[in-house]
Amino acid sequence: MQEMFGLFSIAKLLREIIGQYVSNPQWVDLFMALINIGGIFTLISLAAVVLVYAERKVSAYMQMRIGPNRVGPWGMLQSVADMIKLLSKEDIMPTGADKWLWVLAPVLLFVPSAAVYAVFPFDQQAIFADLNIGIFYFIAVASQATLPFLMAGWASNNKYSLLGGMRTVAQTISYEVPMAFSILGVVMLAGSMRMSDIIAAQQDVWFICLQPVAFVVYVIAATAESNRAPFDLVESESELVAGPFTEYSGMRWALFFLAEYANLVAASVIATTLFLGGWSGPWFPGWIWFLLKISMMIFIFMWFRWTFPRLRVDQLMSFGWKVLLPVALVNVLITGIGIYTHKLFS
Amino acid sequence: MVKTQTYTLNMGPQHPSTHGVLQVVLELDGERVVKAVPHMGYLHRGIEKLAESRTYTQFIPYTDRLDYVSSMGNNLGYCQTVEKLMGISVPERAEYLRVIMTELNRIASHLLFMSSLAIDLGATTGMMYGFRDREYVLDLFNMVCGARLTYNYIRIGGVIEDIPPEFLPATEKFLADFPAMLTEYHNLLTGNEILYHRLKNTAVIDAKQAFEIGLTGPCLRASGIDYDIRKIEPYGVYDRFDFNVPLGQNGDNWDRYMVRMDEMVESAKIITQAIAQLPDGPVMAKVPKILKPPAGDVYHRIENPRGELGYYIVSDGTTKPYRTHVRRPSFINLQALGEVCKGILIADVVAVLATLDPLMGEVDC
Numbered sequence: 053m054q055e056m057f058g059l060f061s062i063a064k065l066l067r068e069i070i071g072q073y074v075s076n077p078q079w080v081d082l083f084m085a086l087i088n089i090g091g092i093f094t095l096i097s098l099a100a101v102v103l104v105y106a107e108r109k110v111s112a113y114m115q116m117r118i119g120p121n122r123v124g125p126w127g128m129l130q131s132v133a134d135m136i137k138l139l140s141k142e143d144i145m146p147t148g149a150d151k152w153l154w155v156l157a158p159v160l161l162f163v164p165s166a167a168v169y170a171v172f173p174f175d176q177q178a179i180f181a182d183l184n185i186g187i188f189y190f191i192a193v194a195s196q197a198t199l200p201f202l203m204a205g206w207a208s209n210n211k212y213s214l215l216g217g218m219r220t221v222a223q224t225i226s227y228e229v230p231m232a233f234s235i236l237g238v239v240m241l242a243g244s245m246r247m248s249d250i251i252a253a254q255q256d257v258w259f260i261c262l263q264p265v266a267f268v269v270y271v272i273a274a275t276a277e278s279n280r281a282p283f284d285l286v287e288s289e290s291e292l293v294a295g296p297f298t299e300y301s302g303m304r305w306a307l308f309f310l311a312e313y314a315n316l317v318a319a320s321v322i323a324t325t326l327f328l329g330g331w332s333g334p335w336f337p338g339w340i341w342f343l344l345k346i347s348m349m350i351f352i353f354m355w356f357r358w359t360f361p362r363l364r365v366d367q368l369m370s371f372g373w374k375v376l377l378p379v380a381l382v383n384v385l386i387t388g389i390g391i392y393t394h395k396l397f398s
Numbered sequence: 399m400v401k402t403q404t405y406t407l408n409m410g411p412q413h414p415s416t417h418g419v420l421q422v423v424l425e426l427d428g429e430r431v432v433k434a435v436p437h438m439g440y441l442h443r444g445i446e447k448l449a450e451s452r453t454y455t456q457f458i459p460y461t462d463r464l465d466y467v468s469s470m471g472n473n474l475g476y477c478q479t480v481e482k483l484m485g486i487s488v489p490e491r492a493e494y495l496r497v498i499m500t501e502l503n504r505i506a507s508h509l510l511f512m513s514s515l516a517i518d519l520g521a522t523t524g525m526m527y528g529f530r531d532r533e534y535v536l537d538l539f540n541m542v543c544g545a546r547l548t549y550n551y552i553r554i555g556g557v558i559e560d561i562p563p564e565f566l567p568a569t570e571k572f573l574a575d576f577p578a579m580l581t582e583y584h585n586l587l588t589g590n591e592i593l594y595h596r597l598k599n600t601a602v603i604d605a606k607q608a609f610e611i612g613l614t615g616p617c618l619r620a621s622g623i624d625y626d627i628r629k630i631e632p633y634g635v636y637d638r639f640d641f642n643v644p645l646g647q648n649g650d651n652w653d654r655y656m657v658r659m660d661e662m663v664e665s666a667k668i669i670t671q672a673i674a675q676l677p678d679g680p681v682m683a684k685v686p687k688i689l690k691p692p693a694g695d696v697y698h699r700i701e702n703p704r705g706e707l708g709y710y711i712v713s714d715g716t717t718k719p720y721r722t723h724v725r726r727p728s729f730i731n732l733q734a735l736g737e738v739c740k741g742i743l744i745a746d747v748v749a750v751l752a753t754l755d756p757l758m759g760e761v762d763c
Contacts, residue, residue, distance in 0.1 A: 364596055
């Protein structure tokens, strides 16, 4: 059953159906690629809609409220209604804005957020591009998201936006380093940067058991990378109004939002793949395990957001450089020693 | 060599965390504040001037609009001032009811302080918890006077009406639940490492500085000065209760937070004692329908949640006061903002504003 309902078998079935109508095998490949890309984009947009609703319900649950309950059954269509509202909103550009930078920023932010989905293993053999540098590709592409924030902050001609943009650069650069080191521990154990190899290496034991410190460092750094509380200094509502997003409205703002939730999913997917065994699990098809695990990770990220106060910018820096980075470095060192001794005795 | 320069940031009057319509003009060097100048007056309604064209009784609803999260205290201060001017003595039961109401209001006000501090530091859930429990107190007030915010309950000569029979059981239930609520806040906020490090040793106002600025209330006590008007100059029946005055040591944000959290416990203690001692009897003294205080002036002060609330009334012997002045604690406490903001980060400006806890309705009288 695991095989039968896996994404790979579904893709094979689709390929056979398309093959009946299209004779040229290259065209079949093209159609399949388009279906895959369409699937990924649908996932991203759908994730934003579902997660906004989920976040509101989770926050309501934590704050002893009810949350959205008017539109649709249990308020499930609330995000759809919000989306329609955002689409129909007036597009306002502040005077004195740097027009091209301002317009490009939300689009450019969305590009890396979507591009990282190429290397995500959704199921056994269901991965758009199983690069041999998969996890490295993720780090490289995800870090491109810094620039659009700075662009938005600079181009808005607003001091709050500029402050937010500057904070993003400082924050993402500081937290990328411990994040890369925490991932390095896993890569050392798996001996490969390929996503499928990393999952295959966890068939016996999940890396969260072998690399608990790296997991904690990764989760903290990933929270900071995706600009969520307690590291939401970029938008920090009570100080900077909305940071770089202050001057954006309607669909442009929605794009920022979409990217934010795409990043949240991405952070959860990487945590799942590196530490929780990815799609592997008994009985059910892989993609169900995958969804279950990322849902759990997303819930943890939401839990953080609705519990913790925000850090101050100097505390953020000192925590990143003086606590997280040394911990991650020591973890790499100990992992190295562990691997070496393991080799000695086996 | 790169040349740097400071820039000006207008924080407010439209800003998520300036507690109303306060404008703070910040001169910033990067994220660090060089100078902070609070600009007030956006909510000025001329209440002191209005008092001159209202009779003494008519002015009571206006006091509700000063510090609108502790209206009971405002009512009490004003009514006691007029009573002092006219030499009216208030029935015992009314005095106790006044104490119960003002102390309940102190709890509500400090809960609001805690909530706004939490949201200013980004802890949304902390805010929700505070507001949820403040609701219990507002329900109690709703029971006695039908209003949730502007009570107009305490009148010259007593209180407008006796409490309904369901009030005392409801209050006792609230007091019984209150320790559990406090534990929840301490688990969620006080025990939180991030909150502690955000508040500890930031924006220190030492005792001398606090004294010079003229801070009163929790802000002054956080600096270690034992100054509570309920103790040093007891008004009403406050000398009959046994309670402590929580003090801070450093005068930093953390102390200002902790002092208020501890004050809520003391207020609960006072209410418990007041309910136990509550006598029967009338709630209103025999007061003439038309109040004509003798010519003269009087100053009276009480301990409001935000500090020393004083009323100065000059009477010329007619039905309307010649001049009314209100010493608003928020207005004077806010003056510390410029002093403590020098050299701190922009994120802490928000925290200082939250712990000084100015209320714009009171700042702009």
